[in-house]
Amino acid sequence: MGEGVAVSGDIAAFSDARIDMWSKIGSGVKVGRNAYLGEFVTIDGKLIVEGDLDVGKEVKIKGGFEAKGWIIVRNPVPVIMFLLLYIREMMRLGKGEEVEKALEELFDDSEEGEEFDGKEPAEKVLIIPADTRISPEAMEIGGKAVIGNNCYLIGNLRVQSIETGKALILKGSINSEGNITIGENSTVYGSLISKGQVHVGKNSRVFGGIRADSVVMHEKARVDGTIKAPSGVSFLREASGEKPPLAEVNALGKVIMVEAEEQLRNEPDKGLVKAVNIEEADSPIKTGLKVKDGFVPGMEKKSARTRSLARTRHFAGPRSLRKRQGAGDHQS
Structure with missing residues (x-):
């Protein structure tokens, strides 16, 4: 300690x-x-x-x-x-x-070569x-928290950032100022709240909601609650054939296909995902007035005959007036 x-x-x-x-x-x-x-x-x-x-x-x-x-x-x-x-x-x-x-x-201060009972300190020491x-209510840590594999914790966590190993069982919530990373095959009986990014690994389950700036989840992860992420929610999936490993739909209605697993390993400091291909998704809302074969409020469809009669009525009045004026001048 x-x-x-x-x-x-x-x-x-x-x-x-x-x-x-x-x-x-x-x-x-x-x-x-x-x-x-x-x-x-x-x-x-x-x-x-x-x-x-x-x-x-x-x-x-x-x-x-x-x-x-x-x-x-x-x-x-x-x-x-x-x-x-x-x-x-x-x-x-x-x-x-x-x-x-x-x-x-x-x-x-280096501890290289130090061993405890013949095993590495990370495997034997808390x-x-x-x-x-x-x-019993909470654990408050002023810096980054690192939790190893196969850990069992009871109580809430308040940290600056946290990264967990595999097979974690946490009976409590996590409140973090930075990123939250939950390892594979983990179970969290509580909510995940972060001002940064929340990453939920493969086969992990969260019995609560997630509130963060952005969320990245494996396709086999599960959240039994509400997810609130202003910057979007991304889903990782295992690459198979030509299918991309990640599909993201952001708030602007764009579908972004990204290469995720490689960048998660090589560029952890630059964010979890990076867009490599952007495709515009069709939006059901039409904002312009010139819509091809579409309906614009205030503009009804008219046939050719109706448009021709309208033009006749439009020009008939001025043309008749000119004829009457010409006839009057001739008679006088």
């Missing part, structure tokens, strides 16, 4: 637990192996550790603790003083390059970012 994480419920770890400084646990903590607590960590319940307990300065455990292994209380001040004395002495001896190399190794708030 990162710095400043707040958890209102219990924590149970079958292996190790590492809780960074300024975090607060609202109930008990049970650890199957070793526990590492940073400075100023507060635990309102009881701490039970099956292995070693390593705690920093000003750690408060209100419910008491039990540890079957070693108990180590760390004080970082002597370590800092030692480093200062070491750097000053090495600089006095003119070994600045060695000091720089030692500092790089000391403060290197990582909670700094300043996260976790409660």
Whole structure:
């Protein structure tokens, strides 16, 4: 767990637990192996550790603790003083390059090569970012949330953006400022709300509505609710023969055929889809007055005879007047 994480419920770890400084646990903590607590960590319940307990300065455990292994209380001040004395002495001896190399190794944050029980950390470790708030009602994460495969979560999620793996079961809704990506074979018992784009993978199901700027769904995905997307809804389908993999109908009545799967893999930062062919769809609404073989309000169809009689009546009046005027002049 990162710095400043707040958890209102219990924590149970079958292996190790590492809780960074300024975090607060609202109930008990049970650890199957070793526990590492940073400075100023507060635990309102009881701490039970099956292995070693390593705690920093000003750690408060209100419910008491039990540890079957070693108990180590760390004080970082002597370590800092030692480093200062070491750097000053090495600089006095003119070994600045060695000091720089030692500092790089000391403060290197990379975790390459680190393994837990012979497996990669992504398969074995739950990582909670700094300043996260976790409660039975909701989980609030200030940055991007990444959920692995075969996960089971209960509660709502409030994140900046989220990407999930395959076979996720979420009993709650997701509210995101950015994009939401739901992996294949996943089930969400709630709504998806995003100011960006929502992508629902193959064979996934959402028991709720979707409200986002745009939505991209696989043709085998299902949403049991209302979809609201001002920028349009796109449907992905598996390429078979000459059929295009995506058909999109936007608000302007245009049918857009796009190549989607390749661009999803190669250009994730440029949006999920890109139009390669645009065809105008016939619109049932005629906006112009010159419509071929169509009906225009106020203009009825007339036969040739009717039009000829109309022209005769139009010119008959002025022609008769001229004849009467000519006859009158002749008689006078």
